[in-house]
Amino acid sequence: xxxxxxxxxxxxxxxxxxxxxxxxxxxxxxxxxxxxxxxxxxxxxxxxxxxxxxxxxxxxxxxxxxxxxxxxxxxxxxxxxxxxxxxxxxxxxxxxxxxxxxxxxxxxxxxxxxxxxxxxxxxxxxxxxxxxxxxxxxxxxxxxxxxxxxxxxxxxxxxxxxxxxxxxxxxxxxxxxxxxxxxxxxxxxxxxxxxxxxxxxxxxxxxxxxxxxxxxxxxxxxxxxxxxxxxxxxxxxxxxxxxxxxxxxxxxxxxxxxxxxxxxxxxxxxxxxxxxxxxxxxxxxxxxx
Amino acid sequence: xxxxxxxxxxxxxxxxxxxxxxxxxxxxxxxxxxxxxxxxxxxxxxxxxxxxxxxxxxxxxxxxxxxxxxxxxxxxxxxxxxxxxxxxxxxxxxxxxxxxxxxxxxxxxxxxxxxxxxxxxxxxxxxxxxxxxxxxxxxxxxxxxxxxxxxxxxxxxxxxxxxxxxxxxxxxxxxxxxxxxxxxxxxxxxxxxxxxxxxxxxxxxxxxxxxxxxxxxxxxxxxxxxxxxxxxxxxxxxxxxxxxxxxxxxxxxxxxxxxxxxxxxxxxxxxxxxxxxxxxxxxxxxxxxxxxxxxxxxxxxx
Numbered sequence: 001x002x003x004x005x006x007x008x009x010x011x012x013x014x015x016x017x018x019x020x021x022x023x024x025x026x027x028x029x030x031x032x033x034x035x036x037x038x039x040x041x042x043x044x045x046x047x048x049x050x051x052x053x054x055x056x057x058x059x060x061x062x063x064x065x066x067x068x069x070x071x072x073x074x075x076x077x078x079x080x081x082x083x084x085x086x087x088x089x090x091x092x093x094x095x096x097x098x099x100x101x102x103x104x105x106x107x108x109x110x111x112x113x114x115x116x117x118x119x120x121x122x123x124x125x126x127x128x129x130x131x132x133x134x135x136x137x138x139x140x141x142x143x144x145x146x147x148x149x150x151x152x153x154x155x156x157x158x159x160x161x162x163x164x165x166x167x168x169x170x171x172x173x174x175x176x177x178x179x180x181x182x183x184x185x186x187x188x189x190x191x192x193x194x195x196x197x198x199x200x201x202x203x204x205x206x207x208x209x210x211x212x213x214x215x216x217x218x219x220x221x222x223x224x225x226x227x228x229x230x231x232x233x234x235x236x237x238x239x240x241x242x243x244x245x246x247x248x249x250x251x252x253x254x255x256x257x258x259x260x261x262x263x264x265x266x267x268x269x270x271x272x273x274x275x276x277x278x279x280x281x282x283x284x285x286x287x288x289x
Numbered sequence: 290x291x292x293x294x295x296x297x298x299x300x301x302x303x304x305x306x307x308x309x310x311x312x313x314x315x316x317x318x319x320x321x322x323x324x325x326x327x328x329x330x331x332x333x334x335x336x337x338x339x340x341x342x343x344x345x346x347x348x349x350x351x352x353x354x355x356x357x358x359x360x361x362x363x364x365x366x367x368x369x370x371x372x373x374x375x376x377x378x379x380x381x382x383x384x385x386x387x388x389x390x391x392x393x394x395x396x397x398x399x400x401x402x403x404x405x406x407x408x409x410x411x412x413x414x415x416x417x418x419x420x421x422x423x424x425x426x427x428x429x430x431x432x433x434x435x436x437x438x439x440x441x442x443x444x445x446x447x448x449x450x451x452x453x454x455x456x457x458x459x460x461x462x463x464x465x466x467x468x469x470x471x472x473x474x475x476x477x478x479x480x481x482x483x484x485x486x487x488x489x490x491x492x493x494x495x496x497x498x499x500x501x502x503x504x505x506x507x508x509x510x511x512x513x514x515x516x517x518x519x520x521x522x523x524x525x526x527x528x529x530x531x532x533x534x535x536x537x538x539x540x541x542x543x544x545x546x547x548x549x550x551x552x553x554x555x556x557x558x559x560x561x562x563x564x565x566x567x568x569x570x571x572x573x574x575x576x577x578x579x580x581x582x583x584x585x586x587x588x589x590x591x
Binding site: 031035036037084088089091092094095096098099100102103104105106107108109110111113114117118221225228232264266267270271273274277278 | 338344391392395397398399401402403405406407409410413414417528532535536539543568569570571572573574575576578579582583585586590
């Protein structure tokens with residue numbers, strides 16, 4: 001009985017955890033490059049997912065094409081988000097930039113309402129991966145899809161950041177923008193690239209979460225918050241740790257759902273975030289955003 | 290701005306509010322009162338952000354705590370308004386101060402997230418304590434605020450003047466603190482926290498005072514609002530209220546007394562007129578707020 005419970009927790013926890021992990025990667029990319037907390041991250045997922053679902057309904061996309069289309073759509077969305085928020089206010093106070101992402105999330109949500117209405121949309125499963133049984137562990141196809149998408153995206157992103165010239169420039173900017181600029185790196189380009197990559201990650205997360213919970217106009221903030229929480233758990237600096245933070249949050253939530261009721265689960269999650277934020281060790285006070 | 294013209298503009302503002310209260314038909318004041326409630330929350334947030342430099346997204350939670358506590362206590366002790374409301378305001382203020390203490394050293398973004406989580410925790414607690422709060426279905430409010438000689442305080446016009454009084458009290462407190470020793474300590478924390486610490490300012494304690502005052506003011510507004518509408522639910526005190534308060538404060542400029550309040554009253558009225566847009570309202574609201582944020586930024590750059 002207990003083993004069955006544990007297997008269920010692992011299955012549903014990993015399914016959501018992979019989504020949280022992808023969101024967290026996007027969050028920390030933007031945060032590290034520009035020290036900006038992006039409130040519209042969830043809306044990137046929403047619009048990307050809705051767009052791909054509609055596209056898949058019109059044309060019959062092959063799985064690989066669907067993934068590529070989602071990544072491209074998210075990339076462009078993220079780029080648009082950059083040019084309407086941070087790109088316009090590079091010298092504004094961080095607070096104004098933060099609030100501008102809130103306004104942007106309202107605009108994105110408004111677009112989603114106008115184009116797709118307020119009813120939840122069940123997108124088709126674009127990646128037909130099979131169920132997986134590993135000894136006592138059973139992973140449903142949503143879990144397998146989420147994990148596969150997340151791990152592949154992470155591998156590509158990791159390789160890009162490590163080996164590509166532009167990726168190294170991005171890392172340099174996130175470590176020290178002034179020094180990077182002295183080395184001839186264009187920081188604005190890096191900021192816009194980080195937004196675009198975050199958009200692509202969010203769009204891929206939509207492919208994973210869509211068939212699980214459906215896509216609804218007001219789901220963005222909740223998912224964005226979970227992504228932020230996961231990034232905080234993971235500590236922002238390393239891709240692997242941030243993603244592991246997402247998985248940990250997903251497993252934690254799945255366990256709480258079985259033990260507590262829905263609302264109490266949310267309460268416990270948010271209380272956990274507060275404790276983490278307050279207790280997280282900072283190298284020095286200046287390091288905190 | 291020179292002191293004389295500042296006082297004159299304040300006097301003009303409150304005179305305009307009194308005129309609105311006296312000459313607008315009572316049924317029209319329903320919408321105005323919603324905006325006044327928001328404006329008081331903007332002022333309350335100004336204590337944290339404008340004076341102490343601390344962002345907070347928990348304002349709606351404090352307003353909600355004030356409303357629920359006052360309503361629940363009135364159900365048990367009807368007529369004890371004179372004890373209950375000050376008690377609730379003081380209690381919520383203390384709670385806000387206590388909550389802020391461990392979060393004091395967090396930077397802007399992390400503090401926003403932590404206070405946002407405080408807000409979400411409060412909403413979810415209200416949702417899950419169905420026996421006490423009615424859960425998502427909300428709670429009917431049977432008792433009005435009542436004063437010994439005056440009697441029950443209700444109705445659109447009376448509530449409008451209660452809100453105006455509270456706003457005036459808040460504005461007075463804000464100015465009094467800004468020009469005091471405490472205000473200078475808060476300004477030091479806001480401008481350079483390391484320098485403030487090294488000057489011997491107890492940062493956590495100083496900022497807890499401004500946070501607590503903001504929380505108390507929000508709780509008072511929440512109590513008035515809860516008894517006024519006759520019905521309270523967690524939805525009224527959701528994140529949207531906190532976000533709106535922060536947005537209008539940023540648009541008007543934190544630290545400024547009148548401009549954020551005017552921004553809240555003006556833009557909210559404008560968005561109220563946009564009801565006819567139907568489904569495209571969210572989009573237009575977002576564009577409007579974004580434009581207001583950008584306009585403020587560009588004006589300052591010039």
